[in-house]
Amino acid sequence: MLSKAKATCQRRKRRAGAFVAALALGAVTPEARADPIRLRADAIADTQSETMSPTGLVVLQGQDRVRPWLDAEGLVWAGAKPDTTGDVLVLALHVREPHGYGDLRVGRFVVATGAVFPVQIDGADAVARTPWGSSLEAFGGAPAVPRFGSRSYDWLAGGRVSQSVASVVTVGASYLQRRDVGDVSNEELGADLAAAPLAWLDLAAKGAYELASPGLADARVSAAVRTGAVRTELFASEQSPGRLLPATSLFSVLGDFPSERAGATIRWRAAPRLDVLLSGAGLWVGDQPGADGWIRSTLRLDDRGEGSVGVEVHSVDVTGARWTGLRLVSARPLGRSFRLSSELELVVPDEPNGRGAAWPWGLMACSWRNRLGWEIAGAVEAASSPEYRYEVNALARVSRTLGSP
Amino acid sequence: MKAWRALALVAPLLLAACAGLLGIRPSDASHPFEHRAHVLKGISCLACHRGISSAGESGPLHLPTDADCRGCHAKPHDERPCSGCHGASYVRGAAELAKEHLRFDHGQHMAAVDGDCVRCHTAVGEARPEALRPKMATCFGCHQHRDQWTLRDCDGCHVDLAAEDTPPESHLVHDGDWIREHGVRAGSERDLCSSCHTERSCAACHGVGTVPALPSKLTFDDVKLYGLHRAGFRARHAEEARADPGLCTTCHSENTCVDCHTASHVSPEGTRRSPHPPGWVTAGAGGGPHGQQARIDPASCAGCHGGAGERLCVGCHRVGGPGGNPHGPGFRSAKNKATDVPCRLCHTGTP
Numbered sequence: 001m002l003s004k005a006k007a008t009c010q011r012r013k014r015r016a017g018a019f020v021a022a023l024a025l026g027a028v029t030p031e032a033r034a035d036p037i038r039l040r041a042d043a044i045a046d047t048q049s050e051t052m053s054p055t056g057l058v059v060l061q062g063q064d065r066v067r068p069w070l071d072a073e074g075l076v077w078a079g080a081k082p083d084t085t086g087d088v089l090v091l092a093l094h095v096r097e098p099h100g101y102g103d104l105r106v107g108r109f110v111v112a113t114g115a116v117f118p119v120q121i122d123g124a125d126a127v128a129r130t131p132w133g134s135s136l137e138a139f140g141g142a143p144a145v146p147r148f149g150s151r152s153y154d155w156l157a158g159g160r161v162s163q164s165v166a167s168v169v170t171v172g173a174s175y176l177q178r179r180d181v182g183d184v185s186n187e188e189l190g191a192d193l194a195a196a197p198l199a200w201l202d203l204a205a206k207g208a209y210e211l212a213s214p215g216l217a218d219a220r221v222s223a224a225v226r227t228g229a230v231r232t233e234l235f236a237s238e239q240s241p242g243r244l245l246p247a248t249s250l251f252s253v254l255g256d257f258p259s260e261r262a263g264a265t266i267r268w269r270a271a272p273r274l275d276v277l278l279s280g281a282g283l284w285v286g287d288q289p290g291a292d293g294w295i296r297s298t299l300r301l302d303d304r305g306e307g308s309v310g311v312e313v314h315s316v317d318v319t320g321a322r323w324t325g326l327r328l329v330s331a332r333p334l335g336r337s338f339r340l341s342s343e344l345e346l347v348v349p350d351e352p353n354g355r356g357a358a359w360p361w362g363l364m365a366c367s368w369r370n371r372l373g374w375e376i377a378g379a380v381e382a383a384s385s386p387e388y389r390y391e392v393n394a395l396a397r398v399s400r401t402l403g404s405p
Numbered sequence: 406m407k408a409w410r411a412l413a414l415v416a417p418l419l420l421a422a423c424a425g426l427l428g429i430r431p432s433d434a435s436h437p438f439e440h441r442a443h444v445l446k447g448i449s450c451l452a453c454h455r456g457i458s459s460a461g462e463s464g465p466l467h468l469p470t471d472a473d474c475r476g477c478h479a480k481p482h483d484e485r486p487c488s489g490c491h492g493a494s495y496v497r498g499a500a501e502l503a504k505e506h507l508r509f510d511h512g513q514h515m516a517a518v519d520g521d522c523v524r525c526h527t528a529v530g531e532a533r534p535e536a537l538r539p540k541m542a543t544c545f546g547c548h549q550h551r552d553q554w555t556l557r558d559c560d561g562c563h564v565d566l567a568a569e570d571t572p573p574e575s576h577l578v579h580d581g582d583w584i585r586e587h588g589v590r591a592g593s594e595r596d597l598c599s600s601c602h603t604e605r606s607c608a609a610c611h612g613v614g615t616v617p618a619l620p621s622k623l624t625f626d627d628v629k630l631y632g633l634h635r636a637g638f639r640a641r642h643a644e645e646a647r648a649d650p651g652l653c654t655t656c657h658s659e660n661t662c663v664d665c666h667t668a669s670h671v672s673p674e675g676t677r678r679s680p681h682p683p684g685w686v687t688a689g690a691g692g693g694p695h696g697q698q699a700r701i702d703p704a705s706c707a708g709c710h711g712g713a714g715e716r717l718c719v720g721c722h723r724v725g726g727p728g729g730n731p732h733g734p735g736f737r738s739a740k741n742k743a744t745d746v747p748c749r750l751c752h753t754g755t756p
Binding site: 038042044061063065073075089092098099100101103105110114115117119120127129131132133143145164171180183193194204205212213214215218220221222224231233235239241242248249250251253256259265266267270277283290299300303310312316318321322327330339341342343345347349353359366377381383385395 | 552
């Protein structure tokens with residue numbers, strides 16, 4: 001009896017060993033790759049007006065689909081701005097059930113699902129889906145700390161359930177609990193909705209209720225109507241800034257004023273190459289009403305949009321933040337490899353308070369790229385701001401891309 | 406009245422002059438191919454698109470050659486290549502992109518539609534079709550892809566959506582003020598977003614410690630009108646933050662402000678300059694404008710005063726202290742004021 005059990009055990013071990021070996025071989029066999037690895041490296045240098053010394057930044061990003069069901073992605077940077085430092089922005093492994101019934105992400109990534117406020121974590125996120133439109137998501141981990149900082153004992157966990165009906169409506173409910181040194185810093189209950197009941201109408205809404213400091217933390221509604229060349233979006237939002245802070249912060253107990261905003265954005269394709277965008281909103285900040293409005297127009301200089309000119313006029317009228325601004329941008333290819341870009345902004349504050357009557361800012365850039373994926377760009381930036389009467393900076397970038405961007 | 410007449414005369418002239426620039430008049434000489442005329446003559450699609458009925462996922466596009474045209478048009482009106490004028494370049498471009506990015510086998514579909522190409526390519530009957538490539542909804546007309554749509558299983562047709570980098574034509578168009586709008590749209594459809602966008606699309610803005618790697622910082626030569634931090638944002642960032650309390654917290658951690666302010670010596674610790682106006686904190690009732698502003702955007706206070714600043718507040722606002730009760734009207738909390746952080750800092754004086 002014992003020898004039979006031992007033989008069975010050895011068979012199982014052999015099978016398991018063969019399975020692992022097959023898996024490992026499959027993973028490294030070159031023809032198993034669905035797509036080539038995609039890499040991009042950027043090295044940037046600029047001068048800072050404070051010290052007039054050059055500072056640098058190197059960014060590496062890569063992505064590889066090892067199998068149709070397995071891919072990995074990373075984005076890391078290192079720089080001297082203001083001190084020599086670096087960070088890992090993304091380092092994630094994504095495993096996917098081949099037919100889409102489930103997903104698993106592990107590593108460092110941003111969790112943003114349903115009404116959950118986006119948060120970057122070191123952890124895992126799993127989603128299970130059914131063909132009848134239900135899905136269940138669970139995530140957990142430790143909130144990411146910038147610059148490899150030390151971590152106090154904190155973690156978060158949460159999840160979302162959702163149901164789609166006939167690919168027209170999706171409704172979801174979410175929950176998040178975050179702890180900071182053992183204390184509850186956020187406990188959020190959320191609901192979300194997306195609907196496209198008609199080909200020309202899109203609706204979306206989400207809202208989060210904070211349980212730690214009972215009250216609405218964040219609510220947003222958007223309705224968009226498309227009719228020919230015009231798209232009109234009506235929107236409204238309410239945010240309670242104090243409830244967006246961890247409840248362990250002293251500033252979360254002040255009993256804040258909700259910040260409210262409601263308005264409309266209209267996009268009009270006035271001509272095949274000319275877009276006009278108009279947006280206006282009424283605000284309620286603190287106990288004061290205000291308004292925010294802008295008009296923006298972009299003219300593409302060719303059918304592919306490689307060259308363009310744009311203009312924007314923006315005006316904000318909120319207590320303590322009244323200003324009017326004008327922006328001009330232009331980009332023009334010079335031959336096949338070169339591109340010339342320029343940008344100009346002039347902001348006139350209504351209440352300068354000794355910070356200067358106008359804040360101009362301008363940039364002139366030239367870039368070159370070739371078919372091998374090399375790109376070199378340089379720019380000169382000049383400005384006058386509340387901080388500095390004048391400043392001139394130089395920027396340079398060298399990039400190399402392998403595979404698709 | 407004269408001015409109106411002059412305007413009525415000048416406006417059409419100006420529009421005509423700018424028609425090419427605005428894209429109203431096509432810049433190249435080509436025009437959509439006369440599919441409709443050929444269809445009405447009863448010419449089979451296969452007469453020109455030879456071999457398409459057995460075409461697989463790869464291989465040539467099976468567009469007609471000059472020789473195919475001259476098979477019927479024995480005496481062409483021009484010696485130049487026919488496709489130079491007959492057939493819009495963007496239609497050919499779309500066909501090339503489709504061949505590259507989609508898994509589609511014409512051979513398998515011909516039998517299913519009884520050789521009736523128009524069943525999918527419905528636009529060939531139009532005088533000036535925008536595109537001849539069938540829209541995704543046409544595929545869904547026959548194929549019950551509802552499961553794949555629900556499960557976000559796009560790989561059956563799309564080779565690699567992320568690499569395709571083609572904005573959808575008929576759905577999910579990122580239009581209008583998308584930076585503001587994307588949050589509410591992505592709430593319910595996060596996995597739909599991830600069918601094209603990678604992790605770094607979210608992390609570039611929503612990750613902690615992202616500032617040096619912001620896309621607009623990296624691609625300073627790619628000038629755009631949209632974007633939260635374009636142009637001279639640093640000069641007006643205080644105004645922007647005041648106009649939309651809580652917006653900064655959407656992406657930035659509480660340390661972002663203090664990191665930058667300390668580096669540029671605009672902080673109480675730096676002692677060179679203070680971001681607060683004179684009279685920010687005063688003795689007596691009200692205590693100056695700092696209380697009102699703290700309620701409008703407590704997140705911006707926490708941006709610099711998250712650590713030592715909390716103790717700074719406690720100095721005046723402790724129970725029995727000169728600062729009085731900092732809680733606003735209607736304040737509620739589920740916390741225990743004797744034991745939980747931050748209540749105990751003021752109520753019991755325990756750090």
